[in-house]
Amino acid sequence: MSNRVTEKRGPSRRHVLVAGTAALAMPYIRPSWAAEGPIKMGMVIPFTGATGAYGPEMEKAAKLAVKSINDAGGLLGGRKLELYIEDSETIPTAGAAATKKLIEVNDVNSVIGYWGSPIAMASKQLLIDAKKVMMVSCAANAVTEEDHGGLIWRFQAKSTQWGPVGAKILEQRGYKKVSVLAQQNPFIVSMIDPFVEQVEKAGGTIVDNVTYLPEQPSYRAEVEKVFGANPDAVFVPGLLTDFTSIMKEVYRGGFDSKVCSLSLAADSNGRFLEAVGPEVAEGIDHFQPAPPIESPSYKAFVKAMGAPEGTVFLFAGNAFDQVWTAALAMEKAGTDEAAVWTEAIPAVANPPGALEQDGLKCLEMIRNGEDVAYVGAGADCDFNDNGDQLNRHFLHQVIRDGKNEYVQTLS
Amino acid sequence: MIAYLVTIATLVSIAVLIAMALNVQWGMCGMVNFGLAGFVALGAYTTAILTLAGWPALFAVAASVVVCAVMGGLLSLISMRLSEDYLAIVTLGFGEIVRLVTLNEGWLTGGALGLPGIPRPLVETIGSENYETAFLAGAVLIVAIVYFGLERLTRSPVGAALRAVRDDDLVASSLGRNVLLLRVKAFALGGGITAIAGSLQAFQFSYIDPSQFTAIMTAYAFMAVIAGGRGSHRGLILGACSIMFLLEASRFLKDVIEVLDNAQIAAIRLILIGAGLILLLIFRPQGLMREYRLSAPRATAATAPPPTGKE
Secondary structure, three states: OOOOOOOOOOOOHHHHHHHHHHHHHHHHOOOHHHOOOOEEEEEEEOOOOOOHHHHHHHHHHHHHHHHHHHHOOOEOOOEOEEEEEEEOOOOHHHHHHHHHHHHHOOOOOEEEEOOOHHHHHHHHHHHHHOOOEEEEOOOOOHHHHOOOOOOEEEOOOOHHHHHHHHHHHHHHOOOOEEEEEEEOOHHHHHHHHHHHHHHHHOOOEEEEEEEEOOOOOOOHHHHHHHHHOOOOEEEEOOOHHHHHHHHHHHHHHOOOOEEEEEHHHHOHHHHHHHHHHHHHHOOOEEEEEOOOOOOHHHHHHHHHOOOOOOOOOOOHHHHHHHHHHHHHHHHHHOOOOHHHHHHHHHHHHOOOOEEEOOHHHHHHHHHOOOOEEEOOOOOOOOEOOOOOEOOOOEEEEEEEOOEEEEEEEEO | OHHHHHHHHHHHHHHHHHHHHHHHHHHHOOOOOOOHHHHHHHHHHHHHHHHHOOOOHHHHHHHHHHHHHHHHHHHHHHHHOOOHHHHHHHHHHHHHHHHHHHHHOHHHHOHHHOEEOOOOOOHHHHOOOOHHHHHHHHHHHHHHHHHHHHHHHHHOHHHHHHHHHHHOHHHHHHOOOOHHHHHHHHHHHHHHHHHHHHHHHHHHHOEEOHHHOOHHHHHHHHHHHHHHOOOOHHHHHHHHHHHHHHHHHHHHHHHHOOOOOHHHHHHHHHHHHHHHHHHHHHHOOOOOOOOOOOOHHHHHHOOOOOOOOOO
8 A cells, every 4th residue: 555665565466466477377378178079068066075085986986987988989979978076065155166266267168066065046047047967966955956957957856755765664663652863964954854754654652852962073972862761763864974973972972773874974984883883873774866786787887886795876877977968968969059958868878768878889889869868876876857866766775794685765 | 268267356355355455453453353255245245135125236245244243252252251263253153143043043035046047236327347446446546545545544643553563452541542352343344345345245246155164255355454464455466367367377377287187287277376375485474565653764764653542
């Protein structure tokens, strides 16, 4: 502000100007290969923050799909598919900035990924305004509730579909007095009401219904309140870290109530068992929207991911399907114009086309003018008019002697 | 590209406002506020709830400024009995309270699901075509007004009194300053500014939820103020811009470097910020810019008038 000449006080105006100009210019200096030609897709997934653990497997799966498409000659008459990946940092505002960058700078025609409903919620308006396709892996109903012009596709079961499945499992086990200990987050809170409804419909009673906050240093108070009342079973939908602490607390307290949870907490690709050991984990029922585990396409996918046979990927399969569904729809529509190919998604994903699990075969069939219904690695990939995935099956497993045992597939 | 820069610039404006609020409270008056994100959330939620209830944007923002200012003032009253460290804990508690209320009072705040569909002001008048740019212009204008207001305040006797309270409240009070009143004012002013920042955030995303207002928001504000030079409004603008520049520009790193995978790049981006801050503190512990002070040559020429106690 002042124009007094005083001793040296940091960067001069000139320095600031030069730095500022450089800053503005930097993003314009683009490598030449990014010019005309490739079809560009974006992906926003978490690599840092509370959900950072889920990013890498989704990245790997999406890249797998992109690679096999490009190795087979690309799309739309030989154009390569390019995937730009951004970190959502598990912060909605950062996810939205990343989305904006992908749309404006990388000029993508769609953005996929979106683990975590708040991030999808903060970003969706940007994509709708830009008329780009959005494919999400998150569950909150609100993401597809309002009109989105057919641009949003959910590769996940809606939260409200999860609750009744938990209730059915407890009902089958013959537990009548049931409590809920649920994490306070948008995805989980929306499954509680349908859970309670289903329990009561089946003649059960809810003893306690408690929500807790993630990242608490201790869950003793919550555990003692819920398990202390000695219900037959407790439904504990949470995420890995808090569920681990809760189960340790339950074990320490010596409570007898049975526990049912989500596989993303009680399995989490084996990390739960690693964290607590077989004794604490014994007898926990858990479920999640299942990939078609027995299908050849899922088995091939697990192998391609380099994971041991029988691994249940909850999110990676969805990311894989997002790339494939988009690619097939583009090929079908004959354009990479998002507003156009988004309308072709039901045509390549839903019946009555011939069911086909191999993406490359699907591409071939589309090129031959045949009707095809892609069956993905993560799900059947059928959608309703709202963009929500239909026919999600849930896999119910139980932990016995430190191993996951298959119980049943529910729908 | 331009639209992306516009978005980033808007986010920088919001970050600058939050940092300015902190600078008034902590930089100038020496009261640590770890509950900053809570204030921003309070402001954002007040504005969002009122506009969703049909209030015009301007009134909603005004109301949220009042709410946050009053809340800030009340909170600072606690400093009557507590010295600096304890106030820090109290503000931390305040931030938690706001977070818990927004998470759990679903009937009012939408709980963990947040509040979608917050109407953006003047959308019909401006049209969606140029709205982002117009919004940025508005945000920059607000930053400019707040900046010049604060610069004036800094140069005024009140500014000097605030710094005196910060440097030694006993001396300030023995010179006849009403320390408590000054603190309340500083905290209320800071609270009001955070409310504006929160309102802008609500309008920018037209969706708010509790996970937008986490401790990292407070941390970035502290970084901006520390990097910029505590007490210097100009410095913190530079500080906030540099942090945002590092964060966003590093997004482009991986489009160029293909050796590292995304998880590594993501970690490196955050390491970059940390390393930058450490280097800065080693080589320029006073920050990028210096706080306003009567400069030495001039002070000797026109001996600065001592506080008179009439202020």
